[in-house]
Amino acid sequence: MSKTLEKQEKPEYTGRYLVLLPEGSNTSDAISQISSISGLSLKSSLEFENEFFTDQDLSKTDGIVLDKLGIAIVNEKPKMENAIAGFGENEMIVEKERVVYAIGMVDESTQNYVEGYRDAINHMTSALVGPELEEFDYEDQQAEVESVGATWGLKATNVVPTSILRYNPYNGTGIKVAILDTGLDCNHPDFADRDITHKSFISGESTQDGHGHGTHCTGTACGPLSSPAAAERYGIAYAAKIFIGKVLNNGGSGGDGGILAGINWAIANRCEVVSMSLRGLHNGTGYSAVFETAAARALAQGTLIIAAAGNDSSRPGTVRQVMHPANCPSIMAVGAIDVNMRIASFSNGGLYPTYGAVDIAAPGVNVYSSTKLPTKYASWNGTSMATPHVAGIAALWAQASGLRGINLWKKLTSTAKALSLPARDVGAGLVQAPAKNRFGPFEGFPILRNPKFPIDPITPIEK
Structure with missing residues (x-):
């Protein structure tokens, strides 16, 4: 492949x-x-x-x-x-x-070369003008997400909280997530007992994934809580109902019509979330009126469409625009970051003020997930890998809050973690899953305070 x-x-x-x-x-x-x-x-x-x-x-x-x-x-x-x-x-x-195409995975040698070039430029800039002030301690962040048990992406997005004081009780129960991609390897053991509805919109091909891309994206969004064979937990909404729409063939390509048919099918089946890690090339200004209207009508019917921004950039030298169909204002466009909370070198950016924005960011470098047999698991790079993080977390928020459509969109962006990166590249910030406090005062019991001490220690104590 x-x-x-x-x-x-x-x-x-x-x-x-x-x-x-x-x-x-x-x-x-x-x-x-x-x-x-x-x-x-x-x-x-x-x-x-x-x-x-x-x-x-x-x-x-x-x-x-x-x-x-x-x-x-x-x-x-x-x-x-x-x-x-x-x-x-x-x-x-x-x-x-x-x-349209499944957005290509960026190979490791290319990624390392571009990141090395980027780091050299950043070092030279720092030597000339001094370092930028940073809001976060990235070394601490990396130490947090490298602990064992789950992928760095699941920890960075709070799907698996790194603090003992927080826990995530949500798993996507009752939520339907549609993955429009190259299908799913139905023989993969991690999906053996799942509630899966699958249809192929490609003539002459079943939903069986002959490419691997769709199985990887499905794994991140809706993979299992645990797997005997996997190195670590990689799935987010592990109890969601999965709807596999094969709109790209085993070579990784398809047409707009098949994607729209897949969206229509997802809405007809009342899917709350649609994940699309695909793109068609777009040059110049503007966006598709057809896809924008389709996405707006989907939102009005309670379906949120999430799509990859594209892997066409070569940072720091070249930043390409968000590609079709993610450049439509009513489709949530996802950019990719790495474990150090830096924008991925390949991730496209929002270059226009009124459309084509990156709305949110998610882990998209060295993402471990399922893929087709016999490989079974793989770590890939791409905004394709970032998108299902957002889709899976959208399912968790849909379960936790009951929100749908545009209100679910607003919940995702309003709860995102701010990053010291341009909004052009990461939108509202790093997507975050809902979580609860593990310890706290019990309902009905007041918090007791010692009446001898003031609530505000700055205020002088009156004699």
């Missing part, structure tokens, strides 16, 4: 189209309207069980309207080419369907 993806100079397209229907459109009325404009015969996703369909189903018709999103996926046909202007006149937005 290649650990890096060849950089493409420009976005790639499949030949199909995405049609965004006007707000409030009824699916059956939209199908009739599209037919009258173009002569195309479309189906509704409601015609398929649980709104699940594949490319093969799509090829048997002119297109399919995603009922929960108000978006049509339309095949490339002369009728469609001739109808685009008519769609615009009827307040419909048409976009070409892009090719």
Whole structure:
């Protein structure tokens, strides 16, 4: 398996189209309207069980309207080419369907080279202008997260509190998490007894993960509390219901339409969280109106979409923009940090003031998790690895607070740990899981104070 993806100079397209229907459109009325404009015969996703369909189903018709999103996926046909202007006149937005990829893992030699270059630059800068004032003691932080029992990422994000005074009683019970990726290795022993619903949106391929990327992301978000074979605990929401949507093939690629179909399927199944460690190349300004509307409509229905910012940077020299579809304002974009609480050299940044922001950060360097057999476990780098940390923690917060959609988003960002890094790179900060105090006053019992001593020791004692 290649650990890096060849950089493409420009976005790639499949030949199909995405049609965004006007707000409030009824699916059956939209199908009739599209037919009258173009002569195309479309189906509704409601015609398929649980709104699940594949490319093969799509090829048997002119297109399919995603009922929960108000978006049509339309095949490339002369009728469609001739109808685009008519769609615009009827307040419909048409976009070409892009090719998207599982975000490539950054290999260790490249990571070490870039980090060495970064550290040399930082050392030279420090020698010339003096060190920057730091808010945190990073050596203490690293010592905390390197203790045994769980991955450094789970400790840094408070999934496994490092203080004896805190504990985490949450495990994702009752929460549905959708992982839209390359599938899951269904033979992996760590998922043998889990509640898993799986569908493949790739024609000719089952949900069995022939790539490994999807199994790694699923492991971080929803892996087990413990495993006899794993070196340490790596899973977060270990009691959540897992929904595997295979939207990328075994080579790691797919199309926008399959991802939107996966989102629609997740909403139809009332998934509270959708995790997407994938990206399509985006050059220049702007973002997809189709994906932005899909994400906003998902939030309104109680589903939070979380996506990887991308691995296209080569810091400190080059910082690339957040890629599609994470650059949409209504999709939570995740950047990657390392164990020293520094931004990962490959992590993309928010370069525009009103969109394309990094909203939050999570561990994305040397992340240990499950992968396809026979390898079973691996440590990888990437914003792909950071994203499922946020997804798993979102499931814990959904369980702990009962919040959904935009309110769940606000809970994640409001509880994030501030970092002494630019918001361009880490957004609100490092994602943090909910936890409780292990010791404290019992309810109904007042805290007793010695009346001979003042509550404020600065105030002079009156004679």
